[in-house]
Amino acid sequence: MADLTSCMPNMLRHAGWWEGEYRVIERDGTLTEHHHMRTFCEFPTAGPYAYLQHNWLRWPDGRTLERAFGATFRDGRLWWNTERLEGYGHEIEGGIVMLNLVHKSEAALRFTEMIELSEDGQNRARTWQWFRNGTPVRRTLCDEWRTG
16 A cells, blocks of 8 residues: 555545546537446555445436446556456646556557546546547546545
8 A cells, every 4th residue: 555655645535435427428529428427436455456446327317337346556556457447547747647448348449537636635527538449539528526
C-alpha cells in the first residue's frame, strides 16, 4: 500500500460510494446510451488486489448489470487483467487519473479514460475516449457524486 500511496495519492481519495449518470455519444454526436451507475471503490490491505471496484448499472428500461473487477499495483501503476479488460492506470500532475484499457472481446477497441476529482472530493468527472483501429468512434461522459 505504501507504493500506491506515494505514486497515486489522489487515487486513494476515490474510496467509497458513488452514484452517477453515464452517457455514450457516437462520433456524429448521437446519444446512443444513457444509464445510471452505483459504484463502490476500495483499496484492500490484504489479498491479491490493490484496488477493487464494484459497479451496479441500471438502464431506464429496467435492465440491470453488476460487475466487479480488481487491479494489482506494480511499477507505479494499477494494472487490470480481467475477463473483459486489460491495461493500466496512473496518476498525472494535478491528481488526475488516466487509464489505458483494451477490450478483450475486440482487440481493435481500446479506450483512454480521464478521471478528475473535485477539490472537495464530493464529485468527479470521467471521460472515456474510445478508439477502434486508431480512429475515435465514441465518448462516454460520466458525472458522479459521492454518497458515502
